[in-house]
Amino acid sequence: MPERSFLLPPGKARRLKQAKEEAQMEVEQYRREREQEFQSKQQAAMGSQGNLSAEVEQATRRQVQGMQSSQQRSRERVLAQLLGMVCDVRPQVHPNYRTAA
Numbered sequence: 001m002p003e004r005s006f007l008l009p010p011g012k013a014r015r016l017k018q019a020k021e022e023a024q025m026e027v028e029q030y031r032r033e034r035e036q037e038f039q040s041k042q043q044a045a046m047g048s049q050g051n052l053s054a055e056v057e058q059a060t061r062r063q064v065q066g067m068q069s070s071q072q073r074s075r076e077r078v079l080a081q082l083l084g085m086v087c088d089v090r091p092q093v094h095p096n097y098r099t100a101a
Helices: 002-007 012-087
Strands: none
Touching: none
């Protein structure tokens, strides 16, 4: 690039460098504006999604509490039925059993 500056009229290289720096600053400013706009839109979207996740979490808690109370209500009945089946032993010969003849 220094070779090119020898071919340019005096002051032209300085003006080109200044124009390049100005363009770079404009690009950087535009990028910051777009980033800020994106962040605000993202925050707005996540805010509504945060409310939705709180509602889902609350509904899940209610369902879990309902299941736990249902389990507590039927626990004694199920245990009594299970113990009755286990303790009520009736010895029987299996239908496939054959005596040796």
